[in-house]
Amino acid sequence: MNIYDIAELAGVSIATVSRVLNDSPNVAEKTKLRVRGIMEEHGYVPSGFSRGQNATKTIGLICPDAADDYMAKAVARLEGSLRDYGYDCFLYCSGYGYEDCQTAVNALLRCRVDALILIGSIYADDDPDSQRVNYIREAAAHTPVFMINGYVRGENIYCAVCDDFDASRAAVEEMIASGRRKILFLADMDTVSTNLKRQGCQAALAGAGLELQADVSVGLSNQINQTRDHLLKLWELDVDGIFAANDALAAGALKYAKRRGLSVPGDLCVIGYNNSELSVCCDPELSTIDSREDRLCQIVIDFLKLHLGGRRGGGKVCAKGCLIRRGTTDF
Amino acid sequence: MNIYDIAELAGVSIATVSRVLNDSPNVAEKTKLRVRGIMEEHGYVPSGFSRGQNATKTIGLICPDAADDYMAKAVARLEGSLRDYGYDCFLYCSGYGYEDCQTAVNALLRCRVDALILIGSIYADDDPDSQRVNYIREAAAHTPVFMINGYVRGENIYCAVCDDFDASRAAVEEMIASGRRKILFLADMDTVSTNLKRQGCQAALAGAGLELQADVSVGLSNQINQTRDHLLKLWELDVDGIFAANDALAAGALKYAKRRGLSVPGDLCVIGYNNSELSVCCDPELSTIDSREDRLCQIVIDFLKLHLGGRRGGGKVCAKGCLIRRGTTDF
Numbered sequence: 001m002n003i004y005d006i007a008e009l010a011g012v013s014i015a016t017v018s019r020v021l022n023d024s025p026n027v028a029e030k031t032k033l034r035v036r037g038i039m040e041e042h043g044y045v046p047s048g049f050s051r052g053q054n055a056t057k058t059i060g061l062i063c064p065d066a067a068d069d070y071m072a073k074a075v076a077r078l079e080g081s082l083r084d085y086g087y088d089c090f091l092y093c094s095g096y097g098y099e100d101c102q103t104a105v106n107a108l109l110r111c112r113v114d115a116l117i118l119i120g121s122i123y124a125d126d127d128p129d130s131q132r133v134n135y136i137r138e139a140a141a142h143t144p145v146f147m148i149n150g151y152v153r154g155e156n157i158y159c160a161v162c163d164d165f166d167a168s169r170a171a172v173e174e175m176i177a178s179g180r181r182k183i184l185f186l187a188d189m190d191t192v193s194t195n196l197k198r199q200g201c202q203a204a205l206a207g208a209g210l211e212l213q214a215d216v217s218v219g220l221s222n223q224i225n226q227t228r229d230h231l232l233k234l235w236e237l238d239v240d241g242i243f244a245a246n247d248a249l250a251a252g253a254l255k256y257a258k259r260r261g262l263s264v265p266g267d268l269c270v271i272g273y274n275n276s277e278l279s280v281c282c283d284p285e286l287s288t289i290d291s292r293e294d295r296l297c298q299i300v301i302d303f304l305k306l307h308l309g310g311r312r313g314g315g316k317v318c319a320k321g322c323l324i325r326r327g328t329t330d331f
Numbered sequence: 332m333n334i335y336d337i338a339e340l341a342g343v344s345i346a347t348v349s350r351v352l353n354d355s356p357n358v359a360e361k362t363k364l365r366v367r368g369i370m371e372e373h374g375y376v377p378s379g380f381s382r383g384q385n386a387t388k389t390i391g392l393i394c395p396d397a398a399d400d401y402m403a404k405a406v407a408r409l410e411g412s413l414r415d416y417g418y419d420c421f422l423y424c425s426g427y428g429y430e431d432c433q434t435a436v437n438a439l440l441r442c443r444v445d446a447l448i449l450i451g452s453i454y455a456d457d458d459p460d461s462q463r464v465n466y467i468r469e470a471a472a473h474t475p476v477f478m479i480n481g482y483v484r485g486e487n488i489y490c491a492v493c494d495d496f497d498a499s500r501a502a503v504e505e506m507i508a509s510g511r512r513k514i515l516f517l518a519d520m521d522t523v524s525t526n527l528k529r530q531g532c533q534a535a536l537a538g539a540g541l542e543l544q545a546d547v548s549v550g551l552s553n554q555i556n557q558t559r560d561h562l563l564k565l566w567e568l569d570v571d572g573i574f575a576a577n578d579a580l581a582a583g584a585l586k587y588a589k590r591r592g593l594s595v596p597g598d599l600c601v602i603g604y605n606n607s608e609l610s611v612c613c614d615p616e617l618s619t620i621d622s623r624e625d626r627l628c629q630i631v632i633d634f635l636k637l638h639l640g641g642r643r644g645g646g647k648v649c650a651k652g653c654l655i656r657r658g659t660t661d662f
Contacts, residue, residue, distance in 0.1 A: 058442075061422070065407055069608075072403035076396055079424045088442055091392070091422040093410045111389075111419055224611050251612045258614070277400075280555050281582045283589070283614040 015138040060108030063119035121193035124150030160299035167321030168200025180241035182213040227252025247272035284327025391439030394450035452524035455481030491630035498652030499531025511572035513544040558583025578603035615658025
């Protein structure tokens with residue numbers, strides 16, 4: 001009988017059981033009474049953090065969409081490493097909604113996983129101390145949480161992030177140094193990572209006394225031709241550089257350029273993000289930022305081994321993204 | 332009246348009732364008699380194969396590589412459908428080796444999944460009655476097995492396949508009707524599905540009194556530029572049509588054509604397979620066979636619901652692949 005059983009029997013979340021244990025004022029007295037009753041009935045003694053004997057040798061992997069190229073690679077890589085290390089993996093594709101993320105975390109906690117790995121900045125917040133991501137801190141009170149490209153500050157939360165801000169700023173600085181002045185930032189949806197890329201882009205421009213020429217969000221992911229069409233509809237568009245938050249968006253930008261009769265990189269230079277298979281499929285091949293998904297996975301696995309070996313606390317390691325120069329830039 | 336009720340009435344655990352049902356030697360005869368008496372008295376009929384009260388509400392998903400575009404889409408789709416249906420998913424990326432496949436199946440059986448879903452023809456054999464895939468039949472004796480694009484004949488094995496042979500033959504027949512005579516078949520690794528595509532291609536050619544001009548295997552998956560380089564090394568290559576077993580291979584073929592100065596589709600027509608995101612990223616966009624991964628997933632989910640609803644046996648449903656005509660063909 002552990003906290004997961006109590007939560008299930010009481011029909012409440014693990015976070016709520018945790019709050020009852022801590023006598024939090026945010027839980028209704030009626031709920032407290034019911035949860036405590038169930039604990040008493042089943043002779044439940046909270047075990048503190050030690051899970052030792054209860055280890056299930058399973059890890060929960062959560063990502064918004066396992067079909068997304070970046071996440072698919074991370075899922076495959078983590079699953080392989082964890083398998084080698086003797087762990088089975090639960091996979092939960094949460095979708096992108098805030099409540100969906102909470103649901104996913106709670107569902108996998110009920111599976112009694114020994115750790116949770118969250119893939120994608122969607123699970124984080126711009127502010128690592130934000131209250132908005134308390135559900136992650138609450139999960140981490142019971143099960144260590146590891147994050148790929150998201151940073152939440154808290155006990156037993158271990159984060160591996162790419163320095164999206166710095167990598168984006170450096171790339172756009174090069175665009176500017178090559179003479180580009182009218183730069184468009186292209187995104188699909190707003191995530192922490194997207195915001196950092198946009199801010200890096202803006203910082204580079206600000207350093208040269210410039211502003212973004214256009215900030216375009218197409219609002220859908222991995223849709224190359226829809227991105228092209230979205231750009232084609234912006235008749236007044238006059239840009240000489242496009243910095244895209246992922247490679248599918250950049251591939252759409254290349255198709256836009258072709259339709260508009262713009263030469264790449266002569267009339268328009270384009271930089272994508274993630275160094276995906278799409279980037280070498282494009283013609284010309286896409287210059288793109290390697291966001292070091294392989295390295296982030298390795299950092300998380302290393303953190304996990306340290307934690308399972310007894311280390312406590314939490315932590316953050318940052319990997320340096322770097323521009324892969326191919327045919328859509330001339331610098 | 333279910334197993335819980337029996338356990339309660341008999342004053343024993345559910346596990347004990349289960350052991351009585353299985354006539355385990357680890358239960359005292361006296362207990363067996365009492366439990367059986369209660370079952371008889373209340374007309375309790377064990378639900379046989381349906382794991383009923385022992386259901387873990389987990390499903391094991393096995394694929395060779397969750398980073399592969401086709402498999403990633405299938406994993407995401409299945410996980411979502413199963414989640415909606417109340418099931419958690421274990422994911423096991425087995426790799427492509429025969430023994431790795433067996434290891435994966437056995438590992439997930441140990442996780443007591445309610446069903447196994449195997450994604451990819453790697454798990455099947457050219458012959459649906461082959462002894463080589465007995466490990467799948469053995470698994471199916473304990474847990475129903477569902478296969479995406481593989482067919483193994485056996486009790487409680489349910490298969491959804493794409494008619495790769497017919498789809499390939501029809502596409503190559505069109506190539507031939509458009510005047511192409513020197514056709515190359517391009518593959519990465521030998522799987523059941525690859526063999527069917529090759530055979531379909533050969534059947535179309537045989538119907539026109541022709542043979543394959545070349546049968547090239549690059550021996551690695553999803554490596555666009557390595558495919559290009561492999562083709563460039565075949566100096567004597569003289570072909571006017573390339574039929575590729577997946578879109579990454581076809582994208583490599585397009586890059587080969589570009590390097591050789593061949594116009595597409597004028598000098599060389601190219602058809603890929605899977606209708607992946609890569610196919611719309613290529614320039615010109617790739618004509619490709621839609622292998623109906625979405626439909627195969629739906630068939631498997633439907634089979635699973637029928638099975639969990641009490642249907643027994645096994646089965647096979649075939650979805651019709653179809654050519655998506657884009658810029659690399661002129662028919």
